Amino acid sequence: MKLFTVGPVEMYDEILEVSGKQLPYFRTPEFSEIMLNVVDKLKKCAKTSDDSQVVVITGSGSASMEAVVSNAFDETDKLLVINGGSFGRRFEQICEIYNIRHDSIKLNRDEELTKEHFSNYENNGYTGLLVNVHETSTGQLYNINIINDFCKRNNMYLVVDAISSFLADDFDMDGNGIDCTIISSQKALSLSPGLSMIIMNKKFYENKVKDKPAKNLYLNINEHIKNIERGQTPNTPAVGIVLELNAMLNKIDAMGIDNYKNMIVERANYFRSKIKEIDRIKLPDFPISNALTPLVFENGGAKDVYNYLKEKYNLIVTPNGGDLAEYILRVGHLGDLKLSDYDELIERMKEVIK
């Protein structure tokens, strides 16, 4: 089997070695030290200052999305959500459930987010903006500068779900005015699913999270902050994934974050230059992330290609659900993939797309 998905993705051998071992007990100084290394390295990878706070949530990325929105915002807030697909929609749903006022910039699936989209929303009393910087369901990578400028002008907090972009695209939390970043284990970090991380700058943490009444127990960020100071979590964490994360962050640190990213960029560029050989497939016009390439089948047939690759060769690309199932396939560039894997994928795709 070969995964060309966005998560879980092909894991690196050295991480599989870590995940194959007996788990240690975690209420120990040794485990605390590992957790504190994870916290330090995550801040470094996200390019944020040392006084930022990191919490590690056992739960997939959506758990951290819910934790941030529910802990940081309440009925006194008014948020703007960029809804360009199913992950943007998820932010809206969380706002609905926790009764947080919000408006949305809704994009069609082939619509690029531009400055003009924001013009109706200036000086409207918004306190925060929620965005999935790479809307994984369509592949669009939003222009963070446009979003950051709008937030600065309007004095709003900027919350970025970077789950499928972190480590695949350039990311500079402090440099891009991002107050809170959400990431998770199974995308570019290429680990088992089940762990997500929240990075908050000092201002966001102190003004929006600290001392707020608890709205939930498991996702209460303040409880996590109290514990993480000594390298611990309020509940049993996914111990094995924390160990995977520690190993991966050490690997990335040793090779250099840009070199790690550039491996992904190289795969994306390679695949995109080769896919041009297949006429029936188009790429979208909007900017796309290095994490995946969305393939547009204008005349349908995407589902047959997905099934053929899976049934005949055990090559797993990422299908779209619902209305788009016939028209879009996504090919991932995260995880332990080689350029030769893409040669094979393209040859097999040519067999079925004639």
Ligand SMILES: *Cc1c(COP(=O)(O)O)cnc(C)c1O
């Ligand atoms: C994968 C992903 C998530 C998290 O989804 P889970 O199913 O909870 O892991 C959130 N946002 C984006 C943009 C994603 O790509």
